[in-house]
Amino acid sequence: MKCPFCGDRDLKVTDSREAMDNAIRRRRECGCCGVRFTTFETIDISLQVKKRDGTYQDFCEDKLIRGLDAACRYTRISHDQVRDLAHAIKADLLGRGIREIESQQLGDMVMARLQKTDVVAYIRFACVYKRFQELQELIDAIQSIGEEASAAKNVLGSAVC
Numbered sequence: 001m002k003c004p005f006c007g008d009r010d011l012k013v014t015d016s017r018e019a020m021d022n023a024i025r026r027r028r029e030c031g032c033c034g035v036r037f038t039t040f041e042t043i044d045i046s047l048q049v050k051k052r053d054g055t056y057q058d059f060c061e062d063k064l065i066r067g068l069d070a071a072c073r074y075t076r077i078s079h080d081q082v083r084d085l086a087h088a089i090k091a092d093l094l095g096r097g098i099r100e101i102e103s104q105q106l107g108d109m110v111m112a113r114l115q116k117t118d119v120v121a122y123i124r125f126a127c128v129y130k131r132f133q134e135l136q137e138l139i140d141a142i143q144s145i146g147e148e149a150s151a152a153k154n155v156l157g158s159a160v161c
């Protein structure tokens with residue numbers, strides 16, 4: 001870090017304390033020009049999911065929990081277990097230093113964990129997951145045909161959601 005005033009790198013931390021939202025507030029003093037200023041450090045643990053169309057989306061734990069909740073309905077897996085599972089997957093990825101994952105890999109991870117936890121939930125999720133993949137392939141194919149097919153895509157999309 002450089003001093004915002006003189007550009008020198010001789011900065012000293014004079015005070016460090018916790019601020020809101022897990023941020024750390026630091027008072028710094030420049031050893032060259034003597035100016036004092038405050039910095040806020042936050043923890044960056046963003047995880048990106050690469051979708052099949054090549055675009056990226058922030059990993060959304062809530063979305064994963066909702067999908068798993070739906071798959072685990074009428075099984076022995078409780079909402080708390082679903083939450084733990086989603087949390088464990090995220091922690092596993094971040095723990096291994098992964099900041100980017102393909103949506104398919106993420107689905108495979110979920111399936112692997114569900115398989116160990118509850119067979120019924122696993123099969124249900126596998127059905128939804130497989131159907132979604134097939135539908136996505138269909139949508140991709142339609143999109144490659146051209147814009148005039150977008151109406152058909154909307155019809156297909158609303159039929160599933």
Ligand SMILES: [Zn+2]
Binds near residue numbers: 005031032033035
């Ligand atoms: Zn300075």
